[in-house]
Amino acid sequence: xxxxxxxxxxxxxxxxxxxxxxxxxxxxxxxxxxxxxxxxxxxxxxxxxxxxxxxxxxxxxxxxxxxxxxxxxxxxxxxxxxxxxxxxxxxxxxxxxxxxxxxxxxxxxxxxxxxx
Amino acid sequence: xxxxxxxxxxxxxxxxxxxxxxxxxxxxxxxxxxxxxxxxxxxxxxxxxxxxxxxxxxxxxxxxxxxxxxxxxxxxxxxxxxxxxxxxxxxxxxxxxxxxxxxxxxx
Numbered sequence: 001x002x003x004x005x006x007x008x009x010x011x012x013x014x015x016x017x018x019x020x021x022x023x024x025x026x027x028x029x030x031x032x033x034x035x036x037x038x039x040x041x042x043x044x045x046x047x048x049x050x051x052x053x054x055x056x057x058x059x060x061x062x063x064x065x066x067x068x069x070x071x072x073x074x075x076x077x078x079x080x081x082x083x084x085x086x087x088x089x090x091x092x093x094x095x096x097x098x099x100x101x102x103x104x105x106x107x108x109x110x111x112x113x114x115x116x
Numbered sequence: 117x118x119x120x121x122x123x124x125x126x127x128x129x130x131x132x133x134x135x136x137x138x139x140x141x142x143x144x145x146x147x148x149x150x151x152x153x154x155x156x157x158x159x160x161x162x163x164x165x166x167x168x169x170x171x172x173x174x175x176x177x178x179x180x181x182x183x184x185x186x187x188x189x190x191x192x193x194x195x196x197x198x199x200x201x202x203x204x205x206x207x208x209x210x211x212x213x214x215x216x217x218x219x220x221x222x223x
Contacts (some may be wrong), residue, residue, distance in 0.1 A: 035212065045152075045160065045203055047212040058210045061117055094159055102150035102165035102207060109159050 002027035004095050004107035012089075012114050018082040022095030022107060029053045029076055033098035036069060036080045038091040039109075046091075050098050051078055085114045118142050122204050122215025128223040135191040137218045139204035144184045148208050151180055151189045154217075155200045163202075164189065194220070 008020035022034070036048040049059035051069045059067050068081045082089055090113050097105040119142040129135050139149065147167040152160035162171045164180035167187055177192045191198055199222060204215040 044217040045214040047214060102162050104162050104171065106159035
């Protein structure tokens, strides 16, 4: 059974880069998309972007200029970087498996706070 | 970019009630619609994909319908475990987006 686990710093300073990793266990990354989603405190879900296992990507237009998603297939991991963060980037960040069947496997989420 | 409009934002209901949540897309998305349930402090859980297909293990009181621009999630008889927030999500080529969410609380 596939499981996902997010990891990374819980506190990032304004203007710096937020970096998170999602580790995929119990299955292969092949033939799936892998998405990042975030949820600011008390608000709804926002799709950030996805990566296909071949390393092609697509991003939310509202975040496209600041976001990079990449893969390390040898480690069964994919990563998220958000540049030039502000308080508006404070959120719970989720990784999820993405396919024609929706976002069917989610990580538990990791809280990232942007503050000096 | 395709926008999703979900309604209502809040719904107060009692155990046993029939509950309906609607999601509208700003342009046709075929049947590329999914529905999720989220409990406080937890990751969302997939309920329905391709507009009407029930995810394995999800109770049959949940159902989805619609195509094109109008979609509905129905809970036929609300159970105590069903209180929470529900989101629609379109997953068309190269992009995804969520509705604003519907909080189902106790009447």
